[in-house]
């Protein structure tokens with residue numbers, strides 16, 4: 001039986017990782033306590049290794065723990081996403097952060113949220129951060145704080161998660177969709193033609209982990225006096241030139257949904273802005289429209305990031321660059337080693353660092369390809385099968401089939417491959433081999 005080592009686990013029930021082999025008098029005869037080297041190794045592993053080394057160690061452990069996965073020749077399945085590997089790796093840091101909140105007795109609007117708002121806004125390079133309960137609410141609150149409302153038009157894209165459009169509708173504005181470019185991002189060449197007298201804002205979506213052409217978006221926005229709210233749900237940490245995505249517009253909105261590059265263990269979102277008045281308005285809107293007291297100056301919502309999620313995000317934020325780097329390494333292997341004429345690989349915009357929230361390929365024979373992946377046990381996703389303008393809920397906007405040709409053509413071909421930082425090398429090898437074998 002493994003024996004619990006007291007002294008290195010501050011509190012809580014120890015997990016298997018927190019246990020070491022039992023002391024054996026036979027093994028220790030005449031020598032130093034044999035527990036000491038392993039204890040020292042464990043402390044070193046936990047406190048002194050760089051995040052990248054820890055990720056590599058963990059990846060080996062994951063392989064070793066799972067006998068089937070250890071030998072690539074018998075690997076039978078690769079998940080599209082697995083949250084528990086990262087949770088396991090961060091185990092102690094996460095549990096102690098949660099314990100800190102439990103000890104504080106403050107669960108909403110406390111020090112953790114305040115600290116995370118400061119840490120995340122300085123990471124992205126914006127002055128003010130306002131934690132809210134999701135990116136959907138972040139978009140809604142940011143638009144409302146910027147004065148967008150009934151009858152206004154907001155230009156965005158249709159190949160995005162439905163909440164980009166639903167948030168625009170929540171402030172009673174009308175989404176106007178433009179087609180995408182070859183990078184799955186807002187086609188800035190089509191932007192000006194979509195502007196009307198009612199246009200008040202642009203919501204570029206930094207889809208799949210890659211920034212849209214913000215230089216062009218901001219130029220057009222300034223020329224036409226439009227507000228810009230960046231949808232950064234899928235791109236925490238991506239760069240355009242030497243600036244982070246989310247530091248260009250009037251406001252930027254982030255999602256911390258568990259699958260995101262920076263994922264909480266529940267819902268979470270955040271608004272960033274350089275403008276104090278906008279930040280103050282967002283803070284009031286997330287809290288019933290109140291600024292401090294039990295008195296609402298305008299109608300607001302209940303949309304707060306809770307303390308436990310903020311504490312978890314504070315643990316994960318310092319690891320984000322390493323996680324993104326790991327995603328880029330896997331994406332680079334896919335890009336170099338997938339050599340199948342039936343597969344079209346994703347492209348990266350010049351001057352942009354793609355952080356591959358999703359690795360999205362295009363396949364003409366998609367139905368057959370998906371059946372093939374299923375039989376081979378390879379997880380996949382489709383982001384997104386129906387563009388928003390063709391979804392039933394948005395029929396009233398009046399878009400006909402064929403109105404956004406590139407968006408619609410992509411929707412029938414796109415497939416997202418397994419890609420998350422804790423994917424093992426053998427799993428990546430396996431995905432590449434299976435895809436190269438598809439005929």
Ligand SMILES: Cc1ncc(COP(=O)(O)O)c(C=O)c1O
Nearest residue numbers: 134135136161163164233255257
């Ligand atoms: C591009 C985009 N925008 C907005 C959202 C909404 O984020 P949340 O789930 O945090 O509300 C998502 C979530 O998937 C997204 O991918």
